[in-house]
Amino acid sequence: MVDKSKVGLTDEPTEMPIERGKIREFAIACMSRNPEYVENKTPVVEPTFLTTANFWMSAGTSPLAQVGMDLKRLLHGGQEYVFHGVPPRAGTELTMQTRVDKIYEKEGKRGGTMTFVETVTEFRDPDGKLVAEARSTAIETGQAPTEAK
Amino acid sequence: MGVTWDSLVEGEGPEPREIGPLTRTDFVRYQGASGDMNPIHHDEEFAKSAGFPSVFSVGMLQAGVLGCYCTEWLGAENVRRYAVQFREQVWPGDHLRFTAKVVRKYEEGGERRVDLELLATRVESGGAAIKGEATFVVP
Numbered sequence: 001m002v003d004k005s006k007v008g009l010t011d012e013p014t015e016m017p018i019e020r021g022k023i024r025e026f027a028i029a030c031m032s033r034n035p036e037y038v039e040n041k042t043p044v045v046e047p048t049f050l051t052t053a054n055f056w057m058s059a060g061t062s063p064l065a066q067v068g069m070d071l072k073r074l075l076h077g078g079q080e081y082v083f084h085g086v087p088p089r090a091g092t093e094l095t096m097q098t099r100v101d102k103i104y105e106k107e108g109k110r111g112g113t114m115t116f117v118e119t120v121t122e123f124r125d126p127d128g129k130l131v132a133e134a135r136s137t138a139i140e141t142g143q144a145p146t147e148a149k
Numbered sequence: 150m151g152v153t154w155d156s157l158v159e160g161e162g163p164e165p166r167e168i169g170p171l172t173r174t175d176f177v178r179y180q181g182a183s184g185d186m187n188p189i190h191h192d193e194e195f196a197k198s199a200g201f202p203s204v205f206s207v208g209m210l211q212a213g214v215l216g217c218y219c220t221e222w223l224g225a226e227n228v229r230r231y232a233v234q235f236r237e238q239v240w241p242g243d244h245l246r247f248t249a250k251v252v253r254k255y256e257e258g259g260e261r262r263v264d265l266e267l268l269a270t271r272v273e274s275g276g277a278a279i280k281g282e283a284t285f286v287v288p
Contacts, residue, residue: 022182029182030213031168031175036225037217047216047231047283051209054184071187072199076208080232087228 002067002103002115002140009063010099016056016123018045020090026052044087048079050134053096053121063100064119069140077116077137084131094123094131101135112142152223154261154287162250162265163222167272168214169244171206176241179210206239211269211278218247219265223285229262233281237271244272249283261287 020041026049027037037043088094098121108114116139123132176190185207188195196204212233220228239245246269253264267281 025182026213027217029179030210030217032214032217032221034217034221034225036220044225046213046225047220047228048209048213051183051185071189072195074187074189076235078232078234079209079212080230082230083228085229086226 002069002117004103006063006067006100007103008100009066011057011063011097013095013097014056014058016050016053016094016096018088018090018092018094022052023049023090042089042091044089047081047087049087050081050121050123050132051079053134056096057098063098064117064136064138067100067103067117069115069117069138073141073143075139075141077139079137080135082133084129084133088123088125088131093126095126096121096123098122108141114142115140152287157251157254157263157287159251159254162248163218166214166218166247167244168247169272170242171239171245173204173241176204176206176210179207179213183207183209183213185209203241205241206243208233208235208239208279211239211245212281214245215247215267215269215279215281216283219249219267219283219285222249223263223287227285227288228283229286230284231281232283233267233279235279237274237276237278239271239278242273245278246270246272263287 023043024038101120102118104116106114119136121134125131180186190204190207216231248268249265251263252266263285265283269279271278
């Protein structure tokens with residue numbers, strides 16, 4: 001059950017070091033054919049790499065976890081990354097902070113009312129400069145889908 | 150990479166890329182790499198108890214493949230925005246076809262930029278798995 005009072009909830013700034021091995025692992029998992037991610041000794045991150053922030057957030061206390069979405073009815077609606085310059089390179093020590101930006105409802109074609117939760121994570125370099133932003137849209141469907149294909 | 154400004158034409162893009170058939174191993178490898186361990190993508194019993202016929206792919210897996218398809222074309226350092234909307238779910242056995250095209254070519258803030266329209270299509274059904282957009286600078 002989504003708790004709408006959590007809009008605006010923001011976590012504490014958390015470190016996210018950008019690591020070469022993780023960039024390589026992520027490139028392989030994403031079936032990348034781009035040699036820049038594996039041959040460069042200080043590669044930049046892939047366009048969706050910042051999703052690995054999962055590893056640096058404390059499970060259960062992230063703002064999204066506190067909204068209380070049901071995993072069996074959870075869909076990922078969309079994801080956006082904005083880079084304010086060249087994407088961060090391996091070796092960069094980022095600091096990130098996530099907030100619950102919006103919660104709203106729409107009527108779905110099947111599965112009843114859908115609840116949308118948008119979170120925004122800001123990533124800053126050691127000088128405090130905003131280098132990237134991630135916006136994630138999670139959807140809780142009104143009932144478990146019975147027809148999925 | 151090595152793409153020149155003059156070679157970029159609105160309405161055109163790189164050769165499509167096709168992957169598949171996708172396997173549960175692909176899903177698990179992505180989940181391990183990304184840190185998203187939602188069981189609905191690897192635990193058959195969990196997926197069925199939630200009303201699905203089987204486990205299904207992680208949206209961010211196909212989004213990741215699509216993103217790397219773009220940077221393979223225009224360069225890893227040059228991406229400034231990458232956005233996806235997830236449409237149809239992707240199932241074990243699916244093939245996916247990735248396409249991109251330039252929809253706008255312009256200069257902004259002293260930089261040459263292109264906006265792209267992106268698509269990941271389920272080959273067997275013809276349905277869209279992802280509709281996306283991206284912006285790249287072109288040095």
